[in-house]
Amino acid sequence: MRPPIPNLADYGISPQHGFLPNVLPLTRLPDPYYNKWEAIAANLQNLILSKRLRGVIDRLPVLSTVGLEHDAEWRRAYMLLTFFAHGYIWGGDTPRDRVPPSISVPLLDICAHLEVPPVSTYAASVLWNFKPLFMDEDIDDLDNLATLLTFTGSLDESWFYLVSVAIEARGGPIIPLMLEAVAAVRRDDSATVTRCLCAFAERLDDLGALLRRMHESCDPNYFYSRIRTFLAGSKNMAEAGLPHGVMWDDGSGKSEYVQYSGPSNAQSSLIQFFDIVLGIEHHPTGEKPKQQQDAAASSDADRGRLSGSSSSMLPKHNFIRDMRRYMPGPHARFLHDVGEVANIRAFVEARSATDRPLAIAYDACLAMLRAFRDIHIAIVTRYIVLPSRANRARSRSRSPEAVRKTAPAPPPAAAANNLATASRNEADQRKVKGTGGTALIPFLKQARDETGEPAVGDWARRFMRRQIKTEGRNDFFLGKGRQLEIVTAMAAPFFAEEDGEGPVVEHGLAGSWTIDDDVGGICHY
Numbered sequence: 247m248r249p250p251i252p253n254l255a256d257y258g259i260s261p262q263h264g265f266l267p268n269v270l271p272l273t274r275l276p277d278p279y280y281n282k283w284e285a286i287a288a289n290l291q292n293l294i295l296s297k298r299l300r301g302v303i304d305r306l307p308v309l310s311t312v313g314l315e316h317d318a319e320w321r322r323a324y325m326l327l328t329f330f331a332h333g334y335i336w337g338g339d340t341p342r343d344r345v346p347p348s349i350s351v352p353l354l355d356i357c358a359h360l361e362v363p364p365v366s367t368y369a370a371s372v373l374w375n376f377k378p379l380f381m382d383e384d385i386d387d388l389d390n391l392a393t394l395l396t397f398t399g400s401l402d403e404s405w406f407y408l409v410s411v412a413i414e415a416r417g418g419p420i421i422p423l424m425l426e427a428v429a430a431v432r433r434d435d436s437a438t439v440t441r442c443l444c445a446f447a448e449r450l451d452d453l454g455a456l457l458r459r460m461h462e463s464c465d466p467n468y469f470y471s472r473i474r475t476f477l478a479g480s481k482n483m484a485e486a487g488l489p490h491g492v493m494w495d496d497g498s499g500k501s502e503y504v505q506y507s508g509p510s511n512a513q514s515s516l517i518q519f520f521d522i523v524l525g526i527e528h529h530p531t532g533e534k535p536k537q538q539q540d541a542a543a544s545s546d547a548d549r550g551r552l553s554g555s556s557s558s559m560l561p562k563h564n565f566i567r568d569m570r571r572y573m574p575g576p577h578a579r580f581l582h583d584v585g586e587v588a589n590i591r592a593f594v595e596a597r598s599a600t601d602r603p604l605a606i607a608y609d610a611c612l613a614m615l616r617a618f619r620d621i622h623i624a625i626v627t628r629y630i631v632l633p634s635r636a637n638r639a640r641s642r643s644r645s646p647e648a649v650r651k652t653a654p655a656p657p658p659a660a661a662a663n664n665l666a667t668a669s670r671n672e673a674d675q676r677k678v679k680g681t682g683g684t685a686l687i688p689f690l691k692q693a694r695d696e697t698g699e700p701a702v703g704d705w706a707r708r709f710m711r712r713q714i715k716t717e718g719r720n721d722f723f724l725g726k727g728r729q730l731e732i733v734t735a736m737a738a739p740f741f742a743e744e745d746g747e748g749p750v751v752e753h754g755l756a757g758s759w760t761i762d763d764d765v766g767g768i769c770h771y
Contacts, residue, residue: 264418291399361575365506368513386415443607450614470633479508525591
């Protein structure tokens, strides 16, 4: 017997706004018992700036969670305490690896209730951290949103979270739309499936337009140097001062160190829903589809199918699958249950030769989702890769002026070595790490490329497998070596500006650089 198509209400999912809560997040806990928490929240930025947050939290009494009644209250309490915890850990000259009972005891109870880990997540930073400016306007309008809590009090940080809020709200109607398509497949209703896919592709274009607005009010250097620090998790953070992770001290004397990733857009149930319902398979970074099929044979039974076939299973130790542990429990269960009924890819593949409108609509969805990931790669490059490289370059030099005065002129033969340098740095790119210990740029590019793999049309497959090419510059005989093209395509930000001058390409990105694990990264997919 086929499993039933999931009912959104059973998972607390809104047909209008998706994974955002049905009830707007509370701006304050109603019980005066929690006034001490609210007082810290109202002064969080000043306490962090003056480096007095730790002292305040150390003196804070352990409050019980018995006064939390409705889901909205539990969600606000989780948001408050995770912000306090990250401020406590990272808000000093050196990080703290022990969170005191005043935070740990209530937070662990709240996490058990909401089925989330004790760390700041996408849910805490985005899903439960917004309010509309005007109640009579929709929350899918980015210009009608404000945050409830930030670490820095800056417009940049608020904007960074709110772009994702608007994407979640704008993408919410896609969920019931695609479940309707799943039901239509069961009825063999090709016309309805085609209509749903066309509407999905149009809405994906809207989401891309929202994501492009990130640069409007969030400065890349400010994000990298000020905001990203507080988004750090406790996993693989030895070099940052947390060799063992973080201990959530519950006062029992038996607490142990744990390690969790920081908030990441891979924790967005909406983005993962897109992949699942379209039958897109993601593999561990560097692993090919054939290797994936072998790995899937021994996967646990609870890993959800991404397409209609039983062999399309998520692999063991898959980063995207692991990120579901950071989602609210009902959302993660919804994704699993959608995986059990996803049938659109198999339906399209079986009719691709005879039903061209259906095939074109499906390929359009893949193309729009791939384009969305292209925009994301550009943002990651601009907000993380380039600031990281500039920061490391500064740390290796006495000063930019000194370097200009003392640097020798490049030898004429230097150009001949560019291909060899590019080849070495292609390997260096694999060492770049993102949230959860995943190689950053290779991971994002692979996820983007895998989005186009299910395409059924020959032209669509060729279009989505295209590679970005670079111009030959400076040396006619050097030409466009394959290694140089790969490195440039992986590293150069092709972030479209609105001045009509086309994409911005930063050159000379073949230098060696690394990014530490889990230094935040809410924009990592």
